[in-house]
Amino acid sequence: MxxxxxxxxxxxxxxxxxxxxxxxxxxxxxxxxxxxxxxxxxxxxxxxxxxxxxxxxxxxxxxxxxxxxxxxxxxxxxxxxxxxxxxxxxxxxxxxxxxxxxxxxxxxxxxxxxxxxxxxxxxxxxxxxxxxxxxxxxxxxxxxxxxxxxxxxxxxxxxxxxxxxxxxxxxxxxxxxxxxxxxxxxxxxxxxxxxxxxxxxxxxxxxxxxxxxxxxxxxxxxxxxxxxxxxxxxxxxxxxxxxxxxxxxxxxxxxxVDLPQQIHEIRSVELSKPERTAYETFRRQLALRFANEDILASSALVEVMKARQLTSGFCYGANGTHRVGKSKLTELLALLQEIGNRPVIIWCSFRHEIQSLLDALPHSAALWSGTDDRNEVIGGFQNGTYQYLIANPQSAAHGLTFVNCSYAVYFSLTYSYELAKQSQDRIHRIGQQNKCTYYYLIAKDTIDEVVYAAVREKKKLSEAVLGYLKKT
Missing domain, CATH: 3.40.50.10810 (Tandem AAA-ATPase domain)
Structure with a gap:
């Protein structure tokens, strides 16, 4: 070459x-x-x-x-x-x-x-x-x-x-x-x-x-x-x-290099009534804690993990995983129908999300810590055996080339600007012939909006999250 x-x-x-x-x-x-x-x-x-x-x-x-x-x-x-x-x-x-x-x-x-x-x-x-x-x-x-x-x-x-x-x-x-x-x-x-x-x-x-x-x-x-x-x-x-x-x-x-255009689009997700109730209840409790305690900004990321889970319709608990709704999944399925018969990478942050999407999407495979044969999954997505690649940024953001694909959906967002940028570049690289479109499923009036803005603007996410909690 x-x-x-x-x-x-x-x-x-x-x-x-x-x-x-x-x-x-x-x-x-x-x-x-x-x-x-x-x-x-x-x-x-x-x-x-x-x-x-x-x-x-x-x-x-x-x-x-x-x-x-x-x-x-x-x-x-x-x-x-x-x-x-x-x-x-x-x-x-x-x-x-x-x-x-x-x-x-x-x-x-x-x-x-x-x-x-x-x-x-x-x-x-x-x-x-x-x-x-x-x-x-x-x-x-x-x-x-x-x-x-x-x-x-x-x-x-x-x-x-x-x-x-x-x-x-x-x-x-x-x-x-x-x-x-x-x-x-x-x-x-x-x-x-x-x-x-x-x-x-x-x-x-x-x-x-x-x-x-x-x-x-x-x-x-x-x-x-x-x-x-x-x-x-x-x-x-x-x-x-x-x-x-x-x-x-x-x-x-x-x-x-003269690479195709990158397009970033937000798909706003309206939470169902049970999802919104669960989210707002947790947010008020957490905001009260932050108002009464001197908690470091670095710990804010850990504290709001459950809030991020709730925007995806579930949360991990002491007795297992609790499902509270499917609003994001419903929006994803509608979006994939619009995209049509084309390969798509779907980025997720949590194990439950990955497993749920594997169950919901035929012709899909996943790259995450639970993947047994990474090379089979990578090759299968590249050659068209799988239409959908469900991936965690920590497992698939570095070094992989998927120029067979020009669509990526962020079901949930990573905290890391580095991983976010790397994940975008899996499809936008030498060899890509089509414009690359990135969709972000953002639950309205939630922590999703804070994470998205911080990562896109390269802000310190821990401080942005802490600021959000103290305002609510």
Whole structure:
């Protein structure tokens, strides 16, 4: 497949030094990364054997660390389709013996999920890889997580954290991160990614020194906890961006490819009388609690979980799940009838929603934690075996391509802007020929409206929810 100009430019930059490819979802990051790997393979670079004193194999090899959900449908499938010259193996297996056997096999590229990577760190470090690619590098947002510390160790950076230790051994020389949303919460999440690319060059390799320079602490009442916010000093803000620029290749879909239009439409749902009564009763009780207690904004999201469930016509209780109505389901069925005989992705937040939709919709399959065979479901939706894909954003928002579909319905909304954006990009990406339409089922005068507005406007959702509760 011929590369787009932005992909060609990124490959050229990547061959000159380590690079963060912050390309928006749908711009072909996986293909770009495969071309980078092919470059190093063709070059035949032995990657400075002196730096790999713990290596057991001096031959070329590349390691890709990514979410488990995209190993087969993204990396394995794309490598087979676009880079048949590369031998690619997956290190995922339930049995550790099989994982070690896969690592010991002779291949060009080894693809591993984050959890397996941490568990096999010593063996992976000893392999002596020449190229390391972290796909969905926002997984490194916590400076002290085991995943972050293990990846930084392969870049020669030692960082503090609880739990397992990850000693620095052989440094992998060619390192790249891929993400469309690298810092979904705040700019402090760039620290690990930049030190993975260029240790102690962009920012200090000491996280606390980095934070002290670019962030300001604000005490959280009498809790002894500080909240850190990015500096308002324009000179420091400019310095922050200028330091990152040489190591980052940033691409948006609008600038890179000519993709079809995206249309967002709200379908207002009128709750039935029993649903409205249940919702209003719960809302008044919760509002009273928030008026009389000093509850942190972060806990507001947990407290209103049941309110979100009630807008979908059910709620979880101590004795099971209680159904109070079917207004959203009725609206969904009417909408699907309007869409007609076309594939549709339906996004849900709760298990009960997913199971209810599987029961209500023939020719449907689901991607969620309860899915037994993800690859069968993904392939079945792509080839038309299933007309409806019912999915949870946490299970299906990353790395999957569904350009066979141009309709998505949000039965309920995720709290996360990152997951919302990623879910939209499953259909709006390279290869899509039709305009993409997104429908949001929003229960009128409920928490649905608050969540929708916060996610669309990139607001801090916890604070928006708290504000809603205190006004009611």
């Amino acid at each position: 011929q590369l787009y100009k932005h992909q060609q430019d990124a490959v050229e930059r990547a061959t000159d030094g380590n690079l963060a490819l912050f390309h928006e979802c749908g711009t072909g990051k996986t293909l770009t990364a495969l071309r980078i790997i092919e470059y190093w393979k063709e070059k035949g670079d032995r990657y400075n054997t002196a730096n790999r004193r713990n290596a057991t194999s001096p031959s070329f090899s590349a390691l890709v660390v990514c979410p488990l959900s995209i190993i087969e449908p993204a990396w394995m499938a794309d490598a087979k389709k676009f880079s048949p010259s590369l031998t690619v193996v997956s290190l995922w297996a339930k049995a550790r013996k099989k994982r070690l056997a896969a690592l010991a096999s002779d291949a060009d590229v080894y693809v591993v999920n984050f959890e397996t990577f941490r568990g096999m760190f010593e063996e992976i470090q000893a392999k002596g890889f020449g190229v390391l690619i972290v796909d969905e590098s926002s997984k490194m947002k916590s400076h002290s997580s085991q995943t972050t510390r293990a990846l930084l160790a392969l870049a020669g950076v030692s960082s503090r954290g609880k739990g397992k230790k990850f000693p620095i051994g052989g440094i992998i020389p060619h390192r790249y991160v891929l993400s469309g949303t690298p810092a979904p919460n705040d700019r402090g999440e760039y620290w690990a990614q930049m030190n993975f690319i260029a240790p102690n060059t962009v920012f200090s390799d000491n996280f606390f020194a980095f934070r002290s320079r670019y962030f300001v602490a604000k005490p959280l009442g009498r809790t002894g906890i500080n909240l850190w916010s990015f500096t308002k000093d324009p000179l420091l803000a400019t310095e922050f961006s200028e330091k990152m620029a040489p190591c980052c290749d940033v691409v948006s879909k609008a600038d890179a």
